[in-house]
Amino acid sequence: MKRIITDGTPGDVHPRDPSKIFLTVRDRLDFYRNEIQCEITVLSDRSNAYLGAQSFLVVVYASTMANLNSEWGKIFTLALPVLLAVFGLILSIQALPGLKSSYAVIDHWYAKQTFMMRNEPLASVDRDGAPLFHYRETMQNGNNKALAFSMRTPWIFGSLWVLLGCFSVYVHF
Template sequence: MIITPQTPEKAIKEMETEIFVSPKDRLDFYRREIHNETSNLSSRTNAYLSAQSFLVIAYSSSMANRNPEWGEIFTLVVPATLALFGILSSLSAWPGIKAACDIIDHWYVKQTGLLNCEPVIGQAYDDSPLFSTWESSHSGQRKSLVFSKRTPWLFSGFWLFLGSFAIWINLL
């Protein structure tokens, strides 16, 4: 069934009760979604960092070119082009990384709401909370996503600096 804004509230409630038999089923579903999106974010961040590391190696190699015939023009054009490519790839990676972080945020909010309204599933066998307040709080979860969110912006600044440096050093 496709849910639209015109779908009656009663039909949505019936569908939700059919999908989740117990609050634990709902918690398990939320945890699986968080795990899947975290894996997705990890894959995107790893691919992005791998691409950036290859660009840094290519940039360094091109800056070291001292060929007497065409080395000057090469060290002016190629490093600046690689820096531009680094900026563009950072800007291209940002939406995917941000989307994964937003989806993780969404499922954490749902999980926290469930843990707050169903205290029975929040208790372990020894009556201590299954999830600490830091683990189930929105601020704790957001801190864990900071690296992935900041990396494209840090590399964009890094590439802007390196591109400017390549042009500056060759025009002196």
């Protein structure tokens, strides 16, 4: 194992016990919550980029289906919408692992936070002025419901692209 040698004692090491990173239970809780916040931001950014790309593709798909050009409109309204549907489906398949990984990391930090809340005597005591120390704040069920939209959108858009691609072919034949 490699070690980085530095001068002095780092500020995040407990002076009496160098193996402890966190001085208090509150420090550990703040760390867990900060990690959860960062991962939720990453998940939100990935979801926004995905939804923006899908919105653009839906608008382009609708525009290509509305083409009324008599010379090349028939082949254009068959080929391009099917290609857009395939592209949208591929984007949905590609977006799913990134969203799942963010979701898994958020689950990991929530599990650590919940474990700490249930097992640390100081964290499990209700305190006036510190409502964040209550275990109900860390329930997994609420986390799953909150993140469900980001996890379902690739499946919804993937299904939509399959239907739209089939519709494009059906309309022409």
